[in-house]
Amino acid sequence: MNISNVIRGVKQMAPLLRKELLEAWRDRRALVMAVCFSLMFPAALAGGTIFMIKKQSEDVTRVALLGAERAPLIQQRLRSPNLEVSSLDSGSPRELLAGDYDIVLEFGEDFAQRYQAFRAPPLYLYINSSDTGSGRAQRDIQERLGALQQLVVTQRLAARGVAPRLLAPWRIETRDVSTPSSRGALILATVPGLLIMTLFVACLATAVDTSAGERERLSLEPLLLQPMAGWQIITAKTIAVASLGWLGSLLAIATLLLLMPVMPLTELGIQRATTTGGVIAMGLIMLPLALLVAVLQILLALRSQSFKDAQTQLSIFQIAPLVVLMALDIAQIKLSDSWQLLPLVGHQQWLKGLLVGGAVSPVWMIAGSLVTLGLVLAAVMVGARALRREGLLSAS
């Protein structure tokens, strides 16, 4: 097949492409599915981030002190921005925990006497471990009490002429060396996977409809009787399906970028570093992937026994690659550059880099996209052969 034949073939394909595009874009169910998922995931991500920050900033451990008059120093020093301390005259720890308090601290009746006599009076810490917030409350109060205890020990040793540093052979100081971009990458690690999933979801309904659906409605046969080659039929269907998938991913990218200003990314240590060029690159790299996903979904749907069977198979098909991508991400496997030639893996790496303004090699992006397009061509040829299968006509 030489170039002029291909160009003539593409021109002949125009009416078929028009038919496929009209059918795809008039399918309200497919369109709603594509648009909804594309808007839903960035909205969910933005909502989740806002909620997380709000929760972090608003979370205060409420502490009830019983018998606090016996330990005025602790009562005074316990107060901090994340601890809301209330002194109560009486109350049952169980009832207080069931009510408004996260933790109850009770001082025994002989607390003051034992404290003054250096006899380590007990402090009773009541928690409800079935409460999801109890771990955080216990950690907060123990940290605070630990610091206070250290202060008292230091004062007592100093009063007796002992250097406190003798009891502290070393001192731990934590330094966070993460950069805004790398923290951003961690938090936004799910976004590339979700963008790729958007593509799968947005393509699904149209892919099934144009292949298994046409076969079941007995409208594939008239198409096979036209003077069109199999590759033209598969290519037209692939472009129509991919157009919806690509729209979905572009819509998701646009929504994500629009929502970024309202997301508290700075509080999470994320610097907005996505550039206009990066956004255009994201859109462009999704196009070959949209074509690949579309043609593979069509091939799979053509092999299925029925419309429902195709839906089931494609639902599984859309999850499988994402599980692999997420597993690679969670395992934090360091992949060599050549892995970028592999569709999906390469796309995940590029999207992740482009989203946080990291370095992405244009050479690898172009090479990987060409490999993806090569696979699209191979799949179209396989699809053209699939159209010659006699089993395709069995529905009638």
Add this chain to the structure above:
Amino acid sequence: MIRVDKICKSFEGQQVLHNLSFDVPDGRITALLGANGAGKTSCLRIVCGLLQADSGRVLVGDADPASDPMAVRRQLGVVGDREGLYERLTVREYLSVFARMQGLSGAALQEALQAVREELELDALWDRRTKGFSQGERMKVSLARALVHRPRHLILDEPTRGLDVLAVRLLRKTLLRLRAAGTTILFSSHVMPEVAELSDRVLVMAAGKIVGAGTPEQLATETGCTNLEDSFVALAYGQRPAVAQTQGEPA
């Protein structure tokens, strides 16, 4: 002319066509008459190039669907059995897509669309999407699709199935007009009155073979029957009317 020469076809080891041979002359209506499962649809699909024969040869005009399917598809119009339409397209869009796929464009395209619109009385349906069309309306649109590029050969598989009286009359009128215009028509059916009324020649098919061929009158003479139904039963199942055999008169 359509020529079928000694074709055989099996599906999963079961032979459905046995050395099937027949000719469909130009400008005539030929009926392929057979019971369900006789192999009519398989035969027509091989003629159209949708299926490949295991052996034998088919010629549509001077093109072989096995070796040059594109040439065959350009000169064929096919109306399949219970075929579906594209429900999100209007009739005009639907016919336009198929006419363009057959290579029509510009003024020729508009003329072709206008012609089928008038001939098949499609005015009321023209700008409606095909979803929800009745069986008769679907048949009209399918027939228009098969005819829009003015094919030399027309193949119809059980075209009257599920149609009401008016739709059958329109179909009959259209087929007779096409015959007068020189179109070669091959249709399959198991409805005897329809075959008797429309066809110039009848091919009786049973168990994947042609067991009788000729005009309805010739078949009646050959079998000693008075009507096509009896002739068909006699040829397909070997059951000659008892009265006719004993008295020596047509049943």
